[in-house]
Amino acid sequence: MTSMADLEGIRRSLKEQRLEDERQAKIKAAHEKKVLEEANLFKKLVKDVTPLPDINRKLHELEKPAPIAYQRELDDEAVMWESISDEMDVERFLETDDKLSYRRNGVGLEALKKLRKGQWVIQAQIDLHGYRSDEARTAVGEFLRSSVKHDIRCVRIIHGKGLGSIGKEPVLKEKVKRWLVQKDEVLAFCQAPPRDGGAGALLVILKARQ
Numbered sequence: 001m002t003s004m005a006d007l008e009g010i011r012r013s014l015k016e017q018r019l020e021d022e023r024q025a026k027i028k029a030a031h032e033k034k035v036l037e038e039a040n041l042f043k044k045l046v047k048d049v050t051p052l053p054d055i056n057r058k059l060h061e062l063e064k065p066a067p068i069a070y071q072r073e074l075d076d077e078a079v080m081w082e083s084i085s086d087e088m089d090v091e092r093f094l095e096t097d098d099k100l101s102y103r104r105n106g107v108g109l110e111a112l113k114k115l116r117k118g119q120w121v122i123q124a125q126i127d128l129h130g131y132r133s134d135e136a137r138t139a140v141g142e143f144l145r146s147s148v149k150h151d152i153r154c155v156r157i158i159h160g161k162g163l164g165s166i167g168k169e170p171v172l173k174e175k176v177k178r179w180l181v182q183k184d185e186v187l188a189f190c191q192a193p194p195r196d197g198g199a200g201a202l203l204v205i206l207k208a209r210q
Helices: 004-048 070-083 109-116 133-149 171-182
Strands: 049-051 124-127 154-158 186-191 201-206
Touching (some): 109 186, 124 133, 133 154, 133 171, 171 186
Parallel strands (some): 124 154
Antiparallel strands (some): 049 124, 154 201, 186 201
């Protein structure tokens, strides 16, 4: 005969199972929403990212990534998003020159000098005209990760000069510099030479693919 205690235990187990099912359903729904948003973003990126020819660069077949648990993927996404600040004081990281240059500790000055002179071959670029700030931040992050994955070492980020923004201030230009300083993929960057976009673009050296 089933006692009251047994019935209470069964009810508690059913309630816990229901709550767990609801939690998993929410995680799955959030994941599916994220996949859809990334697919839409990728379509937009494809229009704006221009791969430049490089006859010396080999093409590598992409490996299928290992599956990641829904909750872990959502947590990692949140950590990545929150770790990139729009308010970082980037000036203390920049070189004292007129090219608004930056180089990570351990990166030789010679590499930066060549970048300033436009002696690195630009292998890919992204144009941020028309992006809102949050869209641009996500697009830049995806662009950098994709470039490193494909062993691209030098890219151009076209942020514009801010002439079309309120107050004619280059808001996106300053934010892009803040984001780049915080990205592990970035070894160095500087304002592009006039022929490569001048004050409206940055040239960026990326780390080699591991």
